[in-house]
Amino acid sequence: MFYYRETSPPSPLGDEKESKMSQIQFSSPSDKQNTLALQKRAEAVCVQNAYKHYGSNKRPNHVLSKLNMTVKKGTIYGLLGASGCGKTTLLSCIVGRRKLNSGDIWVLGGKPGTKGSGVPGKRVGYMPQEIALYGEFTIKETMMYFGWIFGMETREIVERLRFLLDFLDLPSENRMVKNLSGGQQRRVSFAVALMHDPELLILDEPTVGVDPLLRQSIWTHLVRITSSGDKTVIITTHYIEEARQAHCIGLMRSGRLLAEDPPQALLRMYNCISLEDVFLKLSRKQGQGNQVPEITVSGGGLGLNKMSKREEAPYANEDAQVIGLNFHQSKEVLIVDNGVGSNGDLPGKKSEAATDCTDCAGRFSFTSRGKIKALIQKNFLRMWRNIGVMLFIFALPVMQVILFCLAIGRDPSGLKMAIVNHDVNVFDGYCPYNSSCSMKNLSCRYLDNLKNESIIKNYYADLDDAKEAVRQGEAWGVIYFNENYTDSLVARLALGDTADNETILSSEVEVWLDMSNQQIGLMLSRDIQFSYRDFAKGLLSSCNYNPKVGDIPIDFKDPIYGDTNPSFTDFVAPGVILTIVFFLAVALTSSALIVERTEGLLDRSWVAGVSPGEILFSHVVTQFVVMCGQTALVLIFMILVFGVKSNGNIAYVVMLTILQGLCGMCFGFVISAACELERNAIQLALGSFYPTLLLSGVIWPIEGMPWILRYVSTCLPLTLATSSLRSILTRGWPITDPDVYMGFVSTILWITLFLVLTITILRFKRG
Numbered sequence: 001m002f003y004y005r006e007t008s009p010p011s012p013l014g015d016e017k018e019s020k021m022s023q024i025q026f027s028s029p030s031d032k033q034n035t036l037a038l039q040k041r042a043e044a045v046c047v048q049n050a051y052k053h054y055g056s057n058k059r060p061n062h063v064l065s066k067l068n069m070t071v072k073k074g075t076i077y078g079l080l081g082a083s084g085c086g087k088t089t090l091l092s093c094i095v096g097r098r099k100l101n102s103g104d105i106w107v108l109g110g111k112p113g114t115k116g117s118g119v120p121g122k123r124v125g126y127m128p129q130e131i132a133l134y135g136e137f138t139i140k141e142t143m144m145y146f147g148w149i150f151g152m153e154t155r156e157i158v159e160r161l162r163f164l165l166d167f168l169d170l171p172s173e174n175r176m177v178k179n180l181s182g183g184q185q186r187r188v189s190f191a192v193a194l195m196h197d198p199e200l201l202i203l204d205e206p207t208v209g210v211d212p213l214l215r216q217s218i219w220t221h222l223v224r225i226t227s228s229g230d231k232t233v234i235i236t237t238h239y240i241e242e243a244r245q246a247h248c249i250g251l252m253r254s255g256r257l258l259a260e261d262p263p264q265a266l267l268r269m270y271n272c273i274s275l276e277d278v279f280l281k282l283s284r285k286q287g288q289g290n291q292v293p294e295i296t297v298s299g300g301g302l303g304l305n306k307m308s309k310r311e312e313a314p315y316a317n318e319d320a321q322v323i324g325l326n327f328h329q330s331k332e333v334l335i336v337d338n339g340v341g342s343n344g345d346l347p348g349k350k351s352e353a354a355t356d357c358t359d360c361a362g363r364f365s366f367t368s369r370g371k372i373k374a375l376i377q378k379n380f381l382r383m384w385r386n387i388g389v390m391l392f393i394f395a396l397p398v399m400q401v402i403l404f405c406l407a408i409g410r411d412p413s414g415l416k417m418a419i420v421n422h423d424v425n426v427f428d429g430y431c432p433y434n435s436s437c438s439m440k441n442l443s444c445r446y447l448d449n450l451k452n453e454s455i456i457k458n459y460y461a462d463l464d465d466a467k468e469a470v471r472q473g474e475a476w477g478v479i480y481f482n483e484n485y486t487d488s489l490v491a492r493l494a495l496g497d498t499a500d501n502e503t504i505l506s507s508e509v510e511v512w513l514d515m516s517n518q519q520i521g522l523m524l525s526r527d528i529q530f531s532y533r534d535f536a537k538g539l540l541s542s543c544n545y546n547p548k549v550g551d552i553p554i555d556f557k558d559p560i561y562g563d564t565n566p567s568f569t570d571f572v573a574p575g576v577i578l579t580i581v582f583f584l585a586v587a588l589t590s591s592a593l594i595v596e597r598t599e600g601l602l603d604r605s606w607v608a609g610v611s612p613g614e615i616l617f618s619h620v621v622t623q624f625v626v627m628c629g630q631t632a633l634v635l636i637f638m639i640l641v642f643g644v645k646s647n648g649n650i651a652y653v654v655m656l657t658i659l660q661g662l663c664g665m666c667f668g669f670v671i672s673a674a675c676e677l678e679r680n681a682i683q684l685a686l687g688s689f690y691p692t693l694l695l696s697g698v699i700w701p702i703e704g705m706p707w708i709l710r711y712v713s714t715c716l717p718l719t720l721a722t723s724s725l726r727s728i729l730t731r732g733w734p735i736t737d738p739d740v741y742m743g744f745v746s747t748i749l750w751i752t753l754f755l756v757l758t759i760t761i762l763r764f765k766r767g
């Protein structure tokens, strides 16, 4: 059993001696423990035995070490310390942005990050060190964005905005944040933290770059809002002396609190005239080997062991009763013993968690309309206000399609061939022949069949000169007719299988090609052979023979799918459509999130209560709209303007393209979650582009790869989708065909995998 006796009203000034909890008398040690647990929950913030390090467990960079801190409700707590001592880290743990490696934090009676605690969320107002504002927003839009996230009504936001504009001497609400001065931007940032009149205001260096008059008015405001006793402020500042106006000061060094007391008490205790001197004195003592008094947690509250207790008190040795106190356990004990509420509150007092849980709706619903509205509007507004992004989103895909269709897949033209015709002795290009059944100048008749639009015939008198021209890169090949060509060919046709070898050899057209360029080499070789076939057929039919006799005895009928003369463009186009949409989405998403993070915007939204899931959801919605626009443009240009084959159901083409865009967006999420810097994200996005392009069967069939690589290729997000789209477009296959639906299935699986990965990485990073 325990009982308490309230002998004096609680002091907002945080003086332990005046605290009502210090008046509690205990009948047993376990009662004392339970009461201390309640006491911690009653504070605005209570940090116990906190450890935090960055980096891996093997090579940790310890930032917080055995840190204890208590912030009483209704007070201003000034957290002071040298740069890099861990203030921001501590604050980010308090607001639930990061997790401790060990130790406990209670904020407004709950543990940050737990459901229903309201932290992160609207119970806290957080002003980070960075400006953390959207530069392309006006002041009013900034306030609307955060107001909606905090669940405020538009009318409320407008009213509050008027007050804040006036109070913080801000310029017109329609001014763009990026056009404000540094000091004005800081004030807008401060206004955002004050926007929803939170119970706990956490300000990380709010007075940097603010003129002395405004600085004083900020402090006056902080004193005023805390005077009612229900608002608490934690503030860090490098202007140590301004912290005299705080009710309690925590002096921090190397991840520990050296002292935690009201400013006057510190000055008195250390016999100093300025807080700076106190800090220096304490720092010196710490440097001399742990001779600084420890901040202890005891039944009477948290405080500095007075110097009179000998200054050699070792570092933070917590009261044994408090270390390792298990809140859940104490809760159960209280229920049994005292009929105290299951939340651990004292009898007769309404449950703090119940009364203060202003964010309770969040326990049951995934999100709120206000948050989603704010996030989606923010995404669109940022895109709309940024001309470069707009061009990137809509002009780039169109440009890529146009360039692809113009530059890829067409037959090369204007290819120079060196012709040496000793059969007719042509030097100036004039090569006469008779198109009737004439057996004269057959070399000229053949040459006339060579495609004039793709091949330019340059005549040479000497074979060696012609070959030298190829060696010099002046021609792609040599076509040579010997002096007996026509006669030999006629003899060969007449003699049939009795023709001698010499006749057969001299009836051949001799060709030397530059095969260094496979596409050109293959095309020339194809054209040279096809034109011979046409020449032979023409000659035979003019002499009333069956032209089929001149063809090879294989008859290629109309293809089942595709054209007799297939276009490379039709083969590559499906992969190109998907690659364009996929990688544009990667680029757009990965950089968008990283920019928000490096500018502190993501942190601010998280602390305001936006979850990673909500951020992802808002981006999915925004990207979906963008993707629909991009898909429409890409398909219109590919199919309608450039006539890429589309034999299947266009609805499936659209669906698959949009899904691939979403897949690219999710890959972008993974990159942005994994990379700290935009530079790394760009490297990763670019680095993944070529392997994906090369291995996905976009430009070359995967059947041409070694076996192992084929398996790797099949596992990539673009491979099965490309094959599926190709089957829809060129073969017109339906969704029921395995080759088609596997493209959809693999894309959906990849989207799921990327989303899970992103959320896992974000959660891990928050820790």
Ligand SMILES: Nc1ncnc2c1ncn2[C@@H]1O[C@H](COP(=O)(O)OP(=O)(O)OP(=O)(O)O)[C@@H](O)[C@H]1O
Binding pocket: 054, 055, 061, 063, 081, 082, 083, 084, 085, 086, 087, 088, 089, 090, 129
């Ligand atoms: N994300 C991070 N990853 C690794 N180390 C970090 C990270 N954030 C901070 N640190 C390191 O942790 C230490 C404490 O940083 P923190 O920002 O908390 O200090 P601070 O007291 O707020 O400094 P300042 O007053 O200059 O803002 C520094 O050494 C810093 O380099």
